[in-house]
Amino acid sequence: MADVSCPTSLVSLGRALSQPSLNLLETNDTSPTTSQLHPCRRRKLSSCSSIENGDPVTSLFADESRVLVINTGGTIGMTLHDNVLAPKANALVQSLRKLPILHDELYAHQTSMYQYYGSENSLVLPLNKLNRRIIYTILEYSPLLDSSNMTTDDWGRIGKDIEKNYENYDGFVILHGTDTMAYTASALSFMCENLGKPIILTGSQVPIYELRNDGRDNLLGALLIAGQFVIPEVCLYFFNKLYRGNRVTKVDAGSFNAFSSPNLAPLATAEVDISISWDTVWRANTTAKFQVRTELNRNVGLLRLFPGITASTVRAFLQPPMQGVVLETYGSGNAPDNRPDLLDELKKATDAGVIIMNCTQCLRGTVSASYATGMVLMDAGLIAGGDMTPEAALSKLSYILAKKELSLEAKKKMMAENLRGEMSANLDGAKLCLSDSQFIQVIAKSLSISCKEELEAIRDALTPPLACAAAKIGDIEALNALKEMGSNLCLGDFDGRTPLHIAACEGHFKLVQYLLSNGASVHSKDRYGDTPLCNAVRFRHKDVVKLLRKTGAHFSREQIEEAGTELCSLAASGDIDGLEIWILAGADLNKPGYDGKTADQVAEAAGRKEVVMFLVQLKGTKSMTVFGEFNEYDEYDDDDENSDTIEFTAIPTEN
Numbered sequence: 001m002a003d004v005s006c007p008t009s010l011v012s013l014g015r016a017l018s019q020p021s022l023n024l025l026e027t028n029d030t031s032p033t034t035s036q037l038h039p040c041r042r043r044k045l046s047s048c049s050s051i052e053n054g055d056p057v058t059s060l061f062a063d064e065s066r067v068l069v070i071n072t073g074g075t076i077g078m079t080l081h082d083n084v085l086a087p088k089a090n091a092l093v094q095s096l097r098k099l100p101i102l103h104d105e106l107y108a109h110q111t112s113m114y115q116y117y118g119s120e121n122s123l124v125l126p127l128n129k130l131n132r133r134i135i136y137t138i139l140e141y142s143p144l145l146d147s148s149n150m151t152t153d154d155w156g157r158i159g160k161d162i163e164k165n166y167e168n169y170d171g172f173v174i175l176h177g178t179d180t181m182a183y184t185a186s187a188l189s190f191m192c193e194n195l196g197k198p199i200i201l202t203g204s205q206v207p208i209y210e211l212r213n214d215g216r217d218n219l220l221g222a223l224l225i226a227g228q229f230v231i232p233e234v235c236l237y238f239f240n241k242l243y244r245g246n247r248v249t250k251v252d253a254g255s256f257n258a259f260s261s262p263n264l265a266p267l268a269t270a271e272v273d274i275s276i277s278w279d280t281v282w283r284a285n286t287t288a289k290f291q292v293r294t295e296l297n298r299n300v301g302l303l304r305l306f307p308g309i310t311a312s313t314v315r316a317f318l319q320p321p322m323q324g325v326v327l328e329t330y331g332s333g334n335a336p337d338n339r340p341d342l343l344d345e346l347k348k349a350t351d352a353g354v355i356i357m358n359c360t361q362c363l364r365g366t367v368s369a370s371y372a373t374g375m376v377l378m379d380a381g382l383i384a385g386g387d388m389t390p391e392a393a394l395s396k397l398s399y400i401l402a403k404k405e406l407s408l409e410a411k412k413k414m415m416a417e418n419l420r421g422e423m424s425a426n427l428d429g430a431k432l433c434l435s436d437s438q439f440i441q442v443i444a445k446s447l448s449i450s451c452k453e454e455l456e457a458i459r460d461a462l463t464p465p466l467a468c469a470a471a472k473i474g475d476i477e478a479l480n481a482l483k484e485m486g487s488n489l490c491l492g493d494f495d496g497r498t499p500l501h502i503a504a505c506e507g508h509f510k511l512v513q514y515l516l517s518n519g520a521s522v523h524s525k526d527r528y529g530d531t532p533l534c535n536a537v538r539f540r541h542k543d544v545v546k547l548l549r550k551t552g553a554h555f556s557r558e559q560i561e562e563a564g565t566e567l568c569s570l571a572a573s574g575d576i577d578g579l580e581i582w583i584l585a586g587a588d589l590n591k592p593g594y595d596g597k598t599a600d601q602v603a604e605a606a607g608r609k610e611v612v613m614f615l616v617q618l619k620g621t622k623s624m625t626v627f628g629e630f631n632e633y634d635e636y637d638d639d640d641e642n643s644d645t646i647e648f649t650a651i652p653t654e655n
């Protein structure tokens with residue numbers, strides 16, 4: 001463990017702080033060439049296609065964000081038919097369009113928004129406190145379902161739609177019935193691997209069409225969070241609270257406060273302000289790209305113990321094709337230890353390869369082996385489910401059992417591990433408490449501060465700029481020290497610039513790797529709308545660009561459109577190096593510049609033969625037109641992430 005009071009860390013941080021800040025560096029630097037200007041800063045309307053093609057465009061302006069709303073059904077969009085509630089198709093968009101808190105028609109008209117987004121199903125929220133516009137597009141499923149009718153196939157459909165639209169939106173909201181929302185949220189949390197953007201499920205207890213309802217608030221809250229915060233989790237938003245999706249359970253059929261997350265505090269609360277508990281937010285900690293696993297195993301089940309349950313009931317339940325069972329036990333994971341008949345059935349099943357998870361029937365608390373009645377279940381081969389909800393344990397089984405590439409042992413091991421924050425970590429390795437940090441304590445003392453909240457406020461104010469300063473000089477040790485103080489290395493400074501932005505600017509490859517493995521998000525935008533990828537391109541750090549792309553970083557559709565002009569300008573000036581890096585970052589060689597000419601046409605007109613040859617050769621590889629996919633040469637040296645070369649075939653240069 002690094003010592004936060006260690007002079008090395010502080011000296012190096014001090015050194016970094018004494019250097020001109022990055023902000024100054026960016027603005028005072030010798031004026032950037034056209035190729036260094038980020039396309040975000042040059043706003044331009046461009047043509048578009050519609051959501052129906054699965055191909056919507058990104059934001060009109062840099063201060064807009066885009067959210068895809070997938071409407072699967074549920075009470076939120078139901079009306080009465082023959083005195084019972086049922087989903088009403090094709091009604092939600094028209095209805096929302098008439099609600100000023102959920103749609104600003106004036107803005108939509110002034111900006112020709114419908115034309116631009118090419119979808120009648122796009123709506124825009126009024127300007128929010130942070131001066132941000134959230135444009136949301138509704139994708140309505142047919143048929144709309146009461147969530148009691150949903151199956152694993154519906155989860156797969158949602159997953160696929162998110163995957164298909166992932167790069168075109170900043171966040172996703174899923175409108176869903178409340179009855180099985182906790183199951184869907186849990187399942188999606190496992191199916192979405194290496195998630196980097198928010199996916200928020202919400203719905204309501206009373207239809208949005210009724211005078212008094214909870215649908216409007218729930219939808220608005222979910223949109224505001226999905227459109228403004230990079231919370232890379234599958235969440236559930238209900239009654240002013242944002243929960244981790246795999247921690248919730250429906251607890252009340254007749255209250256607006258329908259959900260509870262008994263073993264984990266909310267990720268955010270929407271009171272006077274929306275306050276995010278960043279320390280609680282789960283992060284993928286990976287350099288792997290987002291993907292959705294839609295294969296799920298349906299041979300799983302929930303079995304609740306009750307006094308007097310017969311061995312034959314248990315035997316019948318555990319028969320093939322059953323492969324995974326969540327046994328809901330008493331208290332802290334207990335079952336009768338005076339029932340050898342029952343225990344025998346459980347043991348026979350685990351010996352035959354059925355994975356049985358031990359989860360408690362209690363709403364709150366965890367499974368532990370503190371009683372003899374709990375120990376017998378361990379002996380029978382059950383796996384302790386910790387404080388997982390039965391919903392989470394069941395969908396985790398379904399997800400893991402579908403991984404054909406894994407052995408039974410590997411599957412069991414994964415079931416006991418915390419994959420998506422669904423269970424509380426073992427407290428043995430608990431992180432340092434804030435008050436253990438001498439550095440913060442010294443500052444707190446000089447400011448006569450002692451209470452925990454004030455200490456935390458100091459830590460949160462100080463650590464983002466310190467972390468950015470450490471990132472500037474590539475000091476992983478200092479970042480580690482900050483991390484061990486309990487600091488969140490993903491938070492941005494006063495300009496929303498995160499340590500990852502800084503490391504990308506500086507080209508500190510190892511540091512970028514470290515940050516990505518510690519939860520940094522490739523999708524974070526600073527106040528200018530720049531992502532770490534934009535920064536790495538601007539300062540031409542190829543290896544960093546490649547690593548960020550591998551982790552799922554991408555240009556927005558608008559940036560792709562505008563990159564045409566950038567490529568033309570690079571081609572005109574014979575800047576092959578610049579062209580390489582833009583293409584590596586995802587720019588499309590076939591996109592024309594502002595005058596309709598493509599980069600190769602411009603190079604030809606400017607007599608840049610070497611550029612023409614370079615581009616012709618590149619265009620020869622089919623990969624160049626792919627948007628949101630790896631270019632072919634990204635994959636050439638996938639294992640050699642630190643390599644400084646790109647495997648273009650040698651190109652003769654002539655003058």
Ligand SMILES: NC(=O)C[C@H](N)C(=O)O
Nearest residue numbers: 074075146147177178179
């Ligand atoms: N409040 C609701 O949404 C309940 C409804 N039966 C559903 O789950 O679809």
